[in-house]
Amino acid sequence: MAEIEPAGMPKVKRKPGRPSLSNEELLDKALDLFLEKGFAGTSIDAICAAAGMAKRTVYSRYGDKEALFKAALSRAIDEWIVPIDRLREQEGEDFEASLMRIGEILVSNVLGPAGLRLLRLTNSESVTMPEISLENVRRGTEPTLQYLADLFRRRLGNNKGDFPEAENAAQAFLSIVVGGTASNAAWGMRMEMASVERHTRYCVRLFLHGLLAETAQPAESEAGQLHSLLRDAEDRLCEARARIEEATRLVRD
Template sequence: MSEPSPGRSVPASAGEEPRRGPGRPSISNEALLDKALELFLDHGFAGTSIDAITQSASMAKRTIYARYGDKASLFRAAVAHGLDRFKPTFDRLSALEADDMDETMDRIADAIVASVVSPDSIRLLRLIRSDAGAVPEIVGDFSDRTLDPVTAFLADLFRRRTALGQAAVEDSRLVAELFIDVIARGPCSKAAADLVFAPDYVERHTRFAVKLFLHGLMTIGDGPDGHSGARTELCG
């Protein structure tokens, strides 16, 4: 059976089991995605066949096609499954909030950076970069599942803290996007490129980036000594 051409969307829910007759037992969908993702990570999209996945998962090829239709859709589902493993969730980020703005942003920055520089997340990022040409939809999936939820949380946080007088943010979404760039882009890019850096680089980068972001732009009512208890002007 030849593999259908890429381009079909991933089913909204792949949890429903198709009817099957006698034969080998079917593993759970999560286990299938685990097996498929590991093969894709090791060999890429082009280097991984449905036959290899069926062998690894001990699953009939027709069952995989019944669930996903083609290899591209299975690839998207496997990548999405991988992204869901390490993305910071809204509830997790909310639990990191403190009364103090600096402490809040330090905690959130640590969670964001930890999620993007772990070995598993770096492997997944490399896979997305290398196979975006074959399955371009995974770029949007990456944004939808990781960047967009974190950006939305941060934008809401900046709006709430502005209302409390702890910040002065005019465009909360823009500031949220900039925060993610400042905090995560450097460590993530270095790790993805296998660049060697000092063991404390990530910690120093994160602490300095948060300090620069919150206090290095502009403060309202700075005195001649450079100190002020006024709120931080983040935008505008």
């Protein structure tokens, strides 16, 4: 027989169960598994076990595994994108120095944890799901290309802001400055930061001075030689800083 609680006695409240993970936490758990085992090798059961969540809860948020994968990938893109305002903040009077700073930010972004994770996921799954690469380009690459094209129009165009090759120049900048490093990283090549920075700076100069070669180049002057010396000194300082950071990381690890 069930016991009857005495009248007037307060009811004992049940302890709440384990709180459900937020969507962001669930997507992060799923993304880690997709990266480790691939889309085909990851099951909803494994994701639920990693997240400590019931299958019905996952299915109520996302209808199937593919929808969950694309949502997790969309979150990865959000974390990876460099805000255009941050790129604009790098602009200054010295156009070459501005492009150096922009290039370094974009390369560093590709080599960061979010960038590498996104590269590996899209490369491994884009054959069976080409739409994920298109989404990556639409949300991540296209805004950057539009910004660069606008920058080239403003800095290299005529007094009306016309620069017919602006879109091509923007694409070339990303391909030359960022593309090679991104490809190396996607193939698992480990690069020292000093080498990455030196390569980035070289590529920016190769791009810019190749672009400016279409116009008449001024004769080498004393001021030009001084600029070259300052540029070399800046390169050496940048390389020294990168080596110090690398040494500090090794000691810390």
